[in-house]
Amino acid sequence: MQYSFASRTAAMLASPVRHIRENARRHSFISLAEELPAQELFPVKLLEEAAHDVFGSGPDALQYGEPEGYFPLRAWLAGEWEQRKGIRVPPGQILLTTGSQQAIDLIVRLMVDERDPVLVENPTSPGCLQVLSMQGAQVVPVESDEEGVIPDKLEALMIRYRPKLFFATPTFTNPTGFLWSAARRQEILDLCRHHQVLIVEDDSYGELHLKQKDAASDKSPHGQSRKFAEAYPSLFALDHAGQGGQVLYIGSFNKTVAPGLRTGWAAGPAPLIEGMYALKQLADMQSSTMNQRLLFQLLTRSRFQWHEHLAMLNKEYSTRLQLILELLKRPFWKDVTYHIPSGGMYVWVRLPDGLDSALLLKAALPKGVAFMPGALCAVGSEGASHIRLNFSHPGREQLLMGMNLIGETISEFTARS
Secondary structure, eight states: OOOOOOOHHHHHHHHHHHHHHHTSSSSEEEESSSSSOOGGGSSSHHHHHHHHHHTTTGGGSSOOOOTTTHHHHHHHHHHHHHHHHHHOGGGEEEEEEEEHHHHHHHHHHHHHOOTOEEEESSSHHHHHHHHHHHHHTTOOOOETTTTEEOHHHHHHHHHHOOOOOEEEEBBOOTTOOOOOHHHHHHHHHHHHHHHOOOEEEEEETTTTTOOOOOOOOOOSHHHEEEEEEEEEEEOOHHHTTTTTEEEEEEEEEETTTTTTGGGEEEEEOOOHHHHHHHHHHHTTOOOOOHHHHHHHHHHHHOOOOHHHHHHHHHHHHHHHHOOOOOOOHHHTTTTTTEEOOOBSSSEEEOOOOOOHHHHHHHHGGGGGGEEEEEEGGOOOSGGGEEEEEEOOOSSSHHHHHHHHHHHHHHHHHHHHH
């Protein structure tokens, strides 16, 4: 039978991401492409103990729960944000989702009609671009520098397109790792407020600080995190935790605890949360209550120190970042340029002039290595000349081998030119 798929699915079905993931299942394959944390850092033993407690409490953990998400976990989030980030939001304005990707999907389906213009940082998350494409949005890229989105460029586009939404990741943008300055954050929020454009702020990488700018003398993990949040407040915090009605705040535990728990969130103005809640019931009724209970048990166990766990991740990922930066100094990589990220999991690399990232990937896959081609992270032609390298998931030996193989492939292309 010939199946007639919706035209908007064509790009998704042809995406090289599918081939990367299929190859990644091979035993010897090295992927620097995917958005994966280091699995050897998952708190497995403590999760086993937490699971014992959850199942020992009776069968409720396997029953349908609150569609908004397990209330104790929402209350824990509200308390954590108030204590460390100065964000005061009632649990009733927090919706637990199946990762941050579902939160993006829900707000797009709630707000965006076909051909509606939506502003995005450029480059930005491949998952965000896929959701917008599937909804038929007109995706409008906004130029950035290392301070964040450029205000004049943003305002000109808001005047021209009158968009409903602006997707932003001020803290460790995927894929660049940029950290917006505090002044730039306030300026962008003011512009969006003036032009009545809703900001969707993705804070999925916000806990992964690889460089502690303006670090405080307080050496405790809790103190450092609090000082960082004071120096670089989220747009949500600047908007008085949604009371200003200008920001929807999304994120997840996928990058900081374990992606298999599939627990993310959206927090913001009540009308948005209520609309997303209604759509979520159509999508999956609710995210896994069992996973949410398991996560809550882990976070509240006396033997699990959340802030120390985050500090451990940041120390290990900083070490891996230094390794990949050293590898980028090798002769294979002499003609590339890159930004050293302040946080997150990626290095955004510009290839030698004339080298296309999609063609480079096609040549690298048979060697047993992959990266994310920049075209999947950007709107327009700019992404074709870039690649995104994940340094959080590969171990030291895999990172060494993978970078050598990619560098070797680059050299083969440049030798022909």
